[in-house]
Amino acid sequence: MITVREQAFAVWRLAVPYFRSAEKSVVHLGPFGPYRVKEGWIGCCLLLAVICAQCGQICLTVYFNQWNAVFFDALQNKDLPTFWRQLLVFSVIAAAFMVIAVYQLYLSQWLQIRWRRWMTHYYLDHWLDDGLHYRMRLSGDATDNPDQRIADDIAQFVDQTLTLGIGLLSAVGTLASFCVVLWGISNEVPLSISGYDLAVPGHLVWIAGALALLATVGSHLIGRRLIGLNFNHQRLGADFRFGLARVRMHSEQVALMRGERVERGLLTDHFVSIVANWHAIMGRQKILTFFTAGYNQIAVILPYIILAGPFFGGRIQLGTLMQTVGAFGQVQSSFSYFVNIYSSLATWKAVVDRLVGFESQIMLARDPMSRRGVKVGQAQSEVALSVADVHVQTPDGTQLLARTNFVVEAGKALLLKGPSGCGKTTLFRTISGFWPHSQGVVALAPNARVLVVPQKPYLPLGSLRTAVAYPATAFDVPDERISDALGKVGLGYLLQSLDRVEQWSDALSLGEQQRIAFARALLTRPDVLLMDEATSALDELSEAALFRRLRAELPEAAIVSVGHRSSLSTLHHDSINLVSPLAMAQTA
Missing domain, CATH: 1.20.1560.10 (ABC transporter type 1, transmembrane domain)
Incomplete structure (x- = not known):
C-alpha cells in the first residue's frame, strides 16, 4: 500500500x-x-x-x-x-x-x-x-x-x-x-x-x-x-x-x-x-x-x-x-x-x-547492473568480430547455444547454419549486446560499426527517401548517394517515388524490402554486417548478385550470415553448423 x-x-x-x-x-x-x-x-x-x-x-x-x-x-x-x-x-x-x-x-x-x-x-x-x-x-x-x-x-x-x-x-x-x-x-x-x-x-x-x-x-x-x-x-x-x-x-x-x-x-x-x-x-x-x-x-x-x-x-x-x-x-x-x-x-x-x-x-x-549478458571487448588486429565461449539461453533458462566460438576477419564472410529454433537470431541479439540471458565474450574491432539486417526490414513512416536512409535521417544522406544505392540493388525504378509518403511496408514486396536493406548497408558502410536470412525472399541469382555487390562496395566489411539455402555456402568464405541442446532434444 x-x-x-x-x-x-x-x-x-x-x-x-x-x-x-x-x-x-x-x-x-x-x-x-x-x-x-x-x-x-x-x-x-x-x-x-x-x-x-x-x-x-x-x-x-x-x-x-x-x-x-x-x-x-x-x-x-x-x-x-x-x-x-x-x-x-x-x-x-x-x-x-x-x-x-x-x-x-x-x-x-x-x-x-x-x-x-x-x-x-x-x-x-x-x-x-x-x-x-x-x-x-x-x-x-x-x-x-x-x-x-x-x-x-x-x-x-x-x-x-x-x-x-x-x-x-x-x-x-x-x-x-x-x-x-x-x-x-x-x-x-x-x-x-x-x-x-x-x-x-x-x-x-x-x-x-x-x-x-x-x-x-x-x-x-x-x-x-x-x-x-x-x-x-x-x-x-x-x-x-x-x-x-x-x-x-x-x-x-x-x-x-x-x-x-x-x-x-x-x-x-x-x-x-x-x-x-x-x-x-x-x-x-x-x-x-x-x-x-x-x-x-x-x-x-x-x-x-x-x-x-x-x-x-x-x-x-x-x-x-x-x-x-x-x-x-x-x-x-x-x-x-x-x-x-x-x-x-x-x-x-x-x-x-x-x-x-x-x-x-x-x-x-x-x-549497468541490470545489463546482464556477454562481455564486450576489443578484438585483436585484423579481427573484426570474435565470439568466445558464448552461451545463450531463453528467458526461462533453457539452453539454446553452448560454447559457441568463431572469429571473422575483416573482409571475410561467415555463414551460420543450423536447424530452426537453435538460436541463430538470438545469437545476433547477443552479439549486438541486447540479449540479457547470455554469457561469454564478444570482441569487436576498435570503433567498429555494426549493422544488423533482419529477414523483414523495418520501414519507418514517411517518404521512401526516409525509409532508404534509415537509420540515418534523409537530410544526412545526399540524394545522389541514395539514387546510386537504389540503382546498385536493382531498385532504380523507385527513384521517381523518393518523395512519396506511403505505407512502404505494405506497398513493397518482401523482396523489394530486402533490397532496400542492402541499399542501407551500402549507405551505412558498416565494419561488421550481421544478416539474418536477409535474402530469403529473393531468387538465387538475385541473392548472388547482391552479395557480389556487397563484396565489391564493402571489401573490408566482415559479414556474418544466417541462412538455410545451400547456395549461400558459395557466397561465404567459411561456414559453421550451430548445434543447440534444445534443438537436439526436440529432434530426438
Missing part, C-alpha cells in the same frame, strides 16, 4: 524536473525581439502567473460576498440609489473576474503544452536511448503499452496536476479568506437551538468543517476502489487499441488466411474485459455520486436552517443572511474539496502510478 508521503514524492519526482530544466527556448516578447530563456524559468513564470490569477479570483469572490450584504439590504430597505450603485459595482467586479478568468485559462493552457512537450521529449529521449526500449521488452518488464504512457498519460498528468493543484490552492485560499468572514458573522449571530442561544465562537465554521470531514471520510471509503478500476480502464483500453493496430498492420496476412473470425474473437475478448471493468466503475461511481450529490444538497440548505430563527426573529437583515449563506457555502466547498474531486483524484492517481512505473522500468533497464 503506497503511503501519502510516497505518493507525494512520486508526484514531486515527475513534476519538478520540468521547472528545473536548463534547456533554452526562444521566447518572443512583442517588439522587443526573441530571447533565449531557460525552459524551467518560463514554466515557473507561467505557473506564478496562473497562481496570481487564482488569488485575484479569490479576492474578487470575497469582495462579491461583501457586495451581497449591501445589495440585498438595499432590496429589503427599498433603497433605489444604493441598488443602482451596487449594480455598477457588480459590473466592475464581473468585468474584472471575466478578464482574470480568460487569461488564467490562456496562461494555464500555454503552461500545459510547454510542460507536456518537455516531458514528451524527456521520456522519448530516455526510452529510445541506446536500445533501451528493446532491453525493456526483452527483460520481460511489467510496463505495458509504453506508447500509451507517452501519448496519453503525460497529457493527462500535466492537465490533471495543474487542475487539481490550482483547485487545491483555490480551496485553501478561499477557506482562509472566508473563515475570517464566517467567524465574524458567527460571533454576531449566536447558535440558536429550540429557542435557546448558545455562544459558540465560530460555530458556523465548525459546523461546515465537521460536515465536510464526515463527507471526505465517506467519499474515500466508497471511492477508493475507483483508483484500481481507472488504472485497469486505461491499460485495457490501450491493449484493445494495440490489437486493432496490429490487425491494420497485418491486414494482408489476415485477409489472405481468412483470419477475420479469429481476430474478431480476440478483439471481442479484449473489449469484453473493457466492458466488465466499465460496469464495475459505473457501480462504484453510482454509489459515490449518490453520496456526494446528497451531501451537496444538504450543504445548500443547511445554512438557511441554521439562520432561519435569527432572520425571522428580526435579529439579522436579508443582506446578512445572504452574505452568511455565501460565506458558509464557500467554506463548506473548500472543506469539501476532496469530496467533490474524488473521482478525478482517483483517475489522476492511476496516471501517476503508471508514469512512475514506466520511469522506474526505464531507470532499471538503464542501470
Whole structure:
C-alpha cells in the first residue's frame, strides 16, 4: 500500500524536473525581439502567473460576498440609489473576474503544452536511448503499452496536476479568506437551538468543517476502489487499441488466411474485459455520486436552517443572511474539496502510478547492473568480430547455444547454419549486446560499426527517401548517394517515388524490402554486417548478385550470415553448423 508521503514524492519526482530544466527556448516578447530563456524559468513564470490569477479570483469572490450584504439590504430597505450603485459595482467586479478568468485559462493552457512537450521529449529521449526500449521488452518488464504512457498519460498528468493543484490552492485560499468572514458573522449571530442561544465562537465554521470531514471520510471509503478500476480502464483500453493496430498492420496476412473470425474473437475478448471493468466503475461511481450529490444538497440548505430563527426573529437583515449563506457555502466547498474531486483524484492517481512505473522500468533497464549478458571487448588486429565461449539461453533458462566460438576477419564472410529454433537470431541479439540471458565474450574491432539486417526490414513512416536512409535521417544522406544505392540493388525504378509518403511496408514486396536493406548497408558502410536470412525472399541469382555487390562496395566489411539455402555456402568464405541442446532434444 503506497503511503501519502510516497505518493507525494512520486508526484514531486515527475513534476519538478520540468521547472528545473536548463534547456533554452526562444521566447518572443512583442517588439522587443526573441530571447533565449531557460525552459524551467518560463514554466515557473507561467505557473506564478496562473497562481496570481487564482488569488485575484479569490479576492474578487470575497469582495462579491461583501457586495451581497449591501445589495440585498438595499432590496429589503427599498433603497433605489444604493441598488443602482451596487449594480455598477457588480459590473466592475464581473468585468474584472471575466478578464482574470480568460487569461488564467490562456496562461494555464500555454503552461500545459510547454510542460507536456518537455516531458514528451524527456521520456522519448530516455526510452529510445541506446536500445533501451528493446532491453525493456526483452527483460520481460511489467510496463505495458509504453506508447500509451507517452501519448496519453503525460497529457493527462500535466492537465490533471495543474487542475487539481490550482483547485487545491483555490480551496485553501478561499477557506482562509472566508473563515475570517464566517467567524465574524458567527460571533454576531449566536447558535440558536429550540429557542435557546448558545455562544459558540465560530460555530458556523465548525459546523461546515465537521460536515465536510464526515463527507471526505465517506467519499474515500466508497471511492477508493475507483483508483484500481481507472488504472485497469486505461491499460485495457490501450491493449484493445494495440490489437486493432496490429490487425491494420497485418491486414494482408489476415485477409489472405481468412483470419477475420479469429481476430474478431480476440478483439471481442479484449473489449469484453473493457466492458466488465466499465460496469464495475459505473457501480462504484453510482454509489459515490449518490453520496456526494446528497451531501451537496444538504450543504445548500443547511445554512438557511441554521439562520432561519435569527432572520425571522428580526435579529439579522436579508443582506446578512445572504452574505452568511455565501460565506458558509464557500467554506463548506473548500472543506469539501476532496469530496467533490474524488473521482478525478482517483483517475489522476492511476496516471501517476503508471508514469512512475514506466520511469522506474526505464531507470532499471538503464542501470549497468541490470545489463546482464556477454562481455564486450576489443578484438585483436585484423579481427573484426570474435565470439568466445558464448552461451545463450531463453528467458526461462533453457539452453539454446553452448560454447559457441568463431572469429571473422575483416573482409571475410561467415555463414551460420543450423536447424530452426537453435538460436541463430538470438545469437545476433547477443552479439549486438541486447540479449540479457547470455554469457561469454564478444570482441569487436576498435570503433567498429555494426549493422544488423533482419529477414523483414523495418520501414519507418514517411517518404521512401526516409525509409532508404534509415537509420540515418534523409537530410544526412545526399540524394545522389541514395539514387546510386537504389540503382546498385536493382531498385532504380523507385527513384521517381523518393518523395512519396506511403505505407512502404505494405506497398513493397518482401523482396523489394530486402533490397532496400542492402541499399542501407551500402549507405551505412558498416565494419561488421550481421544478416539474418536477409535474402530469403529473393531468387538465387538475385541473392548472388547482391552479395557480389556487397563484396565489391564493402571489401573490408566482415559479414556474418544466417541462412538455410545451400547456395549461400558459395557466397561465404567459411561456414559453421550451430548445434543447440534444445534443438537436439526436440529432434530426438
